[in-house]
Amino acid sequence: MTDEPTPVTAEPPESPIRLSGTDHVTIIGSNEADTVAFYRDLLGMPLVLRQPNLDQPEVTHLFFDTGDGRILTFFVSDDRESDPRPQRTGVGAVxxxxxxxxxxxxxxxxxxxxxxxxxxxxxxxxxxxxxxxxxxxxxxxxxxxxxYHVPDDRRAEVLATAQRIRVEDGADYVDDEHVERALEELGLEADPYELPDAPTGAGYD
CATH class of the missing domain: 3.10.180.10 (2,3-Dihydroxybiphenyl 1,2-Dioxygenase, domain 1)
Structure with a gap:
């Protein structure tokens, strides 16, 4: 056991398995109508496949394209009511x-x-x-x-470099200047997008 923190780097680890990316994430959903209304009609994800759940044929399996070919899927059934109350999370939960x-x-x-x-x-x-x-x-x-514009194939490299700069600066969190300096160090443009001002703080709860 060591007190040293786990190294942060964009370099792949020496591991027996090497993944090539995210294929899909599957959620236990409620019913098809509400799921399609939110994810397709509001968020704009095309419904690209619908079929029975291979492990539970009475349940429908919906496949949505999240925008870049990566897929989000739901197991749904018309006898399930939607429940908008906040979910309780624990170890192993999403x-x-x-x-x-x-x-x-x-x-x-x-x-x-x-x-x-x-x-x-x-x-x-x-x-x-x-x-x-x-x-x-x-x-x-x-x-x-x-x-800032971050090329998809350089994203891990930019974040790992910003992390190193953050630690060197003694800052608690990565901020704009750390990302900007990371981009410049890696030879990438560091022009910020125009976005509204917003507070920092805890996420939605």
Whole structure:
């Protein structure tokens, strides 16, 4: 046992398995109508596949494209009522799901949530800017946007570099200047997007 913190790095570890990315995440949902209304009709995720659950054929398995080909799926049944009350989480449970939003559409995303009756909190999270809301079953969702353009294939490298700079500065959290300096160190443009001012603080609860 050691008191040394786990190293933070973008380099892949020496592990027996090497993953190539996220394929899908599956949620136990309520009914199809409410699930489609929220994830397709409000968040804009196309419903790309519907079929019986291979392990429980009386349950329907819905597949949504989250926007980049990565999939979010739900096990639903028409005899299940939606329950918007906050979920209780514990060890091994899902705390929240986070999805990306284009910076240019960030403000209208909040307006659409409000119009649809889904309250949200908005926070400046240092490395990114986020809205927090809940779906029709109380699952916390984060809709996040980058404060700077970060190429997808350099994201881990940028975050790990910002982490190193943060530690060197003695700061508790990564902030704008750490991301900006990381981008510059890695030879990437560090032009910030225009985003509204928002408080820092705890997430949606």
């Amino acid at each position: 705390h929240h799901l986070a999805f990306s939003v284009d910076p240019e559409r960030f403000v209208e995303t909040g307006e659409a949530l409000e119009e649809a009756g889904h309250p949200y909190n908005e926070f400046d999270r240092g490395a990114f800017h986020s809205l927090y809301t809940r779906d029709h079953n109380g699952l916390v969702l984060e809709l996040a946007t980058d404060k």
